[in-house]
Amino acid sequence: MISPSLHSDLAPTGKLRVGINYGNPVLATRDAASGELRGVAVDLARELGRRTELAVDLVSFESAGKMFDAVKAGAWDVAFLAVDPGRASEIDFTAPYVEIEGTYLIPAGAPFDNVADVDRDGVRVGVSGKSAYDLFLSRNLQKAQIVRAQSPESAFDLILSAKVDVLAGVRQTLVAHSAKLPGSRVFDGRFMGIGQAMGIAKGRGEAVQYLREFIEDVKASGFVARAIEKSGVRGVSVPPSARQVIQQ
Numbered sequence: 001m002i003s004p005s006l007h008s009d010l011a012p013t014g015k016l017r018v019g020i021n022y023g024n025p026v027l028a029t030r031d032a033a034s035g036e037l038r039g040v041a042v043d044l045a046r047e048l049g050r051r052t053e054l055a056v057d058l059v060s061f062e063s064a065g066k067m068f069d070a071v072k073a074g075a076w077d078v079a080f081l082a083v084d085p086g087r088a089s090e091i092d093f094t095a096p097y098v099e100i101e102g103t104y105l106i107p108a109g110a111p112f113d114n115v116a117d118v119d120r121d122g123v124r125v126g127v128s129g130k131s132a133y134d135l136f137l138s139r140n141l142q143k144a145q146i147v148r149a150q151s152p153e154s155a156f157d158l159i160l161s162a163k164v165d166v167l168a169g170v171r172q173t174l175v176a177h178s179a180k181l182p183g184s185r186v187f188d189g190r191f192m193g194i195g196q197a198m199g200i201a202k203g204r205g206e207a208v209q210y211l212r213e214f215i216e217d218v219k220a221s222g223f224v225a226r227a228i229e230k231s232g233v234r235g236v237s238v239p240p241s242a243r244q245v246i247q248q
Helices: 004-010 040-052 064-071 132-140 152-160 171-178 205-220 223-231 242-247
Strands: 016-021 056-061 078-082 091-093 098-106 124-128 145-149 166-170 192-201
Touching (some): 040 056, 040 205, 040 223, 056 064, 098 132, 098 171, 124 132, 132 192, 145 152, 152 166, 166 171, 205 223, 205 242
Parallel strands (some): 016 056, 124 166
Antiparallel strands (some): 078 192, 091 192, 098 166, 098 192
16 A cells, blocks of 8 residues: 555656656657657556556656756656766665666777777767766766767767767667668777666655665566566666665
């Protein structure tokens, strides 16, 4: 039984408004004609609604950066996005339910052999602004310059127009883009593992713990693995239980 206070914490408007980033194909995709959202995050959102007996309202965003900005305006109650210290002032996170890879797309003829080669003077790295990999690279690149776009799609335009030398992003997105850029390739290596989690606006204490338990349960029960298989996404993994990590 879900308490009235938990309902209020999760859905203060009476509906559970769930932020979905369809710019990350590991999490969700949006049908261009109908606007329908599908994917792992969508399946998890609906399962959360079923368990809490709350109507779910999917709030779509083309990038994680835009979704993060929207939390300040109270546009969503819970959302699916990567854990990052730069977001912790506004959002409380669960443990990750899936891990994906951040890597680089390299155009034909680029003088880079591996991930480490990118961090050089004069190298321009295209990113989707305020994404998890933008936040990470902003903290870790020492020499290369970051060039930001509004979304993963507009970031691809940067490399098409030769405004950047390499493109950073989620592996699955970059592989799809590489097919549209003859001679390009995606590095086998990665510069980061991106832990995708559920987040909720700060200040909703009872709901945070419920969401953390929810994520552990859907991982342990195989729900996440089945949702990944259903979506057809490849190259991702389900992290171990956070409970086990804490105990160890």
